[in-house]
Amino acid sequence: MSLKPYATFEDKFWYYGSRIVCVAVLAFLILPILIIAPISFTSGNMLVFPMPGFSTRWYETVFHTQAWLDAAKNSLFIGLSATALALILGTLAALGLARSQSAWKPFIMGLVLSPIVIPIVITAVGIYFAFADFGLSGTYLGLILAHTALAVPFVVVTVMASLERFDFALVRAASTLGASPFTAFRRVILPIIFPGVAAGGLFAFVTSFDEIVVTLFLAAPEQRTLPRQIFSGVREYVSPGIAAVATLLVCLSTLLLLTVQLLERRSRKYRNF
Amino acid sequence: MALAAPLLLFLVLVFAWPILAFSYRAIDNGVLHRSFPATHAALQDWDAPADVPPVAFDALARDLQGIGSPERVAVTARNLNNFLEGFRSLLMKTANRLPPEQQADWRDTFINIDKRWGETKYWAVLKHETGALTPSFVLAALDLKLSDDGSVTRVAEERRLYVPLLWRTFEISFWVALICFVLGYPTAYVLTRLPPLAAGIGMICVLLPFWTSLLVRTTAWIILLQGNGPVNSLLQFVGLITEPLQLIFNRFGTLVAMSHVLLPYMILPLYSVMKLVPENQMLAAQSLGANIRVAFLRVYFPQTASGVAAGLLLVFILALGYYITPALVGGPSDQMLSYMITYHVNEVVNWGMASALGVMLLISTCVLLLVMSRFVKMRQLMR
Numbered sequence: 001m002s003l004k005p006y007a008t009f010e011d012k013f014w015y016y017g018s019r020i021v022c023v024a025v026l027a028f029l030i031l032p033i034l035i036i037a038p039i040s041f042t043s044g045n046m047l048v049f050p051m052p053g054f055s056t057r058w059y060e061t062v063f064h065t066q067a068w069l070d071a072a073k074n075s076l077f078i079g080l081s082a083t084a085l086a087l088i089l090g091t092l093a094a095l096g097l098a099r100s101q102s103a104w105k106p107f108i109m110g111l112v113l114s115p116i117v118i119p120i121v122i123t124a125v126g127i128y129f130a131f132a133d134f135g136l137s138g139t140y141l142g143l144i145l146a147h148t149a150l151a152v153p154f155v156v157v158t159v160m161a162s163l164e165r166f167d168f169a170l171v172r173a174a175s176t177l178g179a180s181p182f183t184a185f186r187r188v189i190l191p192i193i194f195p196g197v198a199a200g201g202l203f204a205f206v207t208s209f210d211e212i213v214v215t216l217f218l219a220a221p222e223q224r225t226l227p228r229q230i231f232s233g234v235r236e237y238v239s240p241g242i243a244a245v246a247t248l249l250v251c252l253s254t255l256l257l258l259t260v261q262l263l264e265r266r267s268r269k270y271r272n273f
Numbered sequence: 274m275a276l277a278a279p280l281l282l283f284l285v286l287v288f289a290w291p292i293l294a295f296s297y298r299a300i301d302n303g304v305l306h307r308s309f310p311a312t313h314a315a316l317q318d319w320d321a322p323a324d325v326p327p328v329a330f331d332a333l334a335r336d337l338q339g340i341g342s343p344e345r346v347a348v349t350a351r352n353l354n355n356f357l358e359g360f361r362s363l364l365m366k367t368a369n370r371l372p373p374e375q376q377a378d379w380r381d382t383f384i385n386i387d388k389r390w391g392e393t394k395y396w397a398v399l400k401h402e403t404g405a406l407t408p409s410f411v412l413a414a415l416d417l418k419l420s421d422d423g424s425v426t427r428v429a430e431e432r433r434l435y436v437p438l439l440w441r442t443f444e445i446s447f448w449v450a451l452i453c454f455v456l457g458y459p460t461a462y463v464l465t466r467l468p469p470l471a472a473g474i475g476m477i478c479v480l481l482p483f484w485t486s487l488l489v490r491t492t493a494w495i496i497l498l499q500g501n502g503p504v505n506s507l508l509q510f511v512g513l514i515t516e517p518l519q520l521i522f523n524r525f526g527t528l529v530a531m532s533h534v535l536l537p538y539m540i541l542p543l544y545s546v547m548k549l550v551p552e553n554q555m556l557a558a559q560s561l562g563a564n565i566r567v568a569f570l571r572v573y574f575p576q577t578a579s580g581v582a583a584g585l586l587l588v589f590i591l592a593l594g595y596y597i598t599p600a601l602v603g604g605p606s607d608q609m610l611s612y613m614i615t616y617h618v619n620e621v622v623n624w625g626m627a628s629a630l631g632v633m634l635l636i637s638t639c640v641l642l643l644v645m646s647r648f649v650k651m652r653q654l655m656r
Contacts, residue, residue, distance in 0.1 A: 004556075011565050018463050029478050093280035095276050096275060115284075120596065127287070149283070206484060213596055249485070249489050257483075257484045
């Protein structure tokens, strides 16, 4: 909405005022994330200003530090495993819940979504005690299961959203043509809702990839993930090496965000079918 | 519907049951109940000021001989210490020196091992805290305690820790929600009114922090706000200050970093509500003679109220459970309930207390979630 020619002084004040606030807030949101990038290229040993010079030495250090490489490997392995598990459980559940009229549905949705809003420390401590009884603490399996529980709500929500636009008559058509339920899912449902499933998977991956509190409680030293490694680094002192890792992670999250935006555009295209 | 069963089973086992089991620890006293069955029975008719009956000493000797492995003795001693400081060393010492054979006078034996057995306060703990359940942790979480005569009283003023902590948690969450609202409302409004390209770029600015690791964002704030960081350097360069300001490891740093992390949760629900308000309504109101403030307050704002309520409650609820950000950018007086829970789990090893505090946090969260569910479907917030 542009300013009208007959706008009063007060109209102009609010018009430009809100725009200035908006730009300032967007800068507040984005600048702290972007500013670590130039900082990580310092040639000095400390993050002081002004920077003494430009160098890529901290990136070289990070790529030659076994602890960072192991952490990256752990994060990827746990993240991908949790995503796979969350996708299977979440997509199945979304298919079941999408058209359900059951009186239990609000209750079930509440349970499915609660990992997002229950304070993470409570979840973490609860899982820590419960898993200790089953020998799951300090194991990869334990971390994967816990991360799956935290990630699965995002899969359910995104897949359910894409199923809202799905015409279930297509499934009936497939089954009259002799398709088993699994074939109908694989050949009819999945191709159509794929952008939603993929976006849910990315959400799930990021949830696990960023997770720190459960990891703090559950992970043994050999399961240190990237956030865990950053956490112990930040506690001591913030070295430029951490800024370098942070920059790499920002690049990764930008990539994932753009992918999700692309997927959403694709699923919007499907809506017009 | 059956398709949802695997997920439900999974969530019950990996999520719901662990939380319930952890909550149960707030009242669970199974360890002491199993360790002192005879003592518990022998002390039924005894009350604090009176002398401890000799049968209680006999019973305690039998219970201690029957506890079993040194690990179980240690666990029992640690549990007793949760109720009375010093009980751990007393019990460990007594268990180590207790003669295995029957004694003529167990009372003498105990008092010879440690004269603290002559004091009634240790026996009061053995009487009150050897039932299957205990109210003590829940009471302690509310800064209350059971007196020796069994009545509930407030603890001494200087020992009231947890209610002030709960208030501080609410206070920090409140300020974060308010800051997010003040910053988020105009931003979300302008985003709905921008041409598509600018709005798209703006939305990326909102969503990128959302997708960026919490640790990365917190690290960024530590770098930015530290004594020789960019913010202080800039302020000194401009000449506003001569000495670096303490911007981090205090309340200011905590509020800034938490608002930054939670701001997208305010902007997104506001944006989706504001998107539905027709653009020309404000113009219509103004053409009917309302000035811009009246038009905003009477026409625009009421239509966005549900988004405001959703955003405020969502940010408040999420802020309540915050742990990492205050732990890394806050000072000692900026720590919230979550920190105290981990402190009791990791440092004090008083799991009953951790659980009671957890239940307090859980109840606060659930009550607010119920309030919020009146305003919004949670699902709508996710997009």
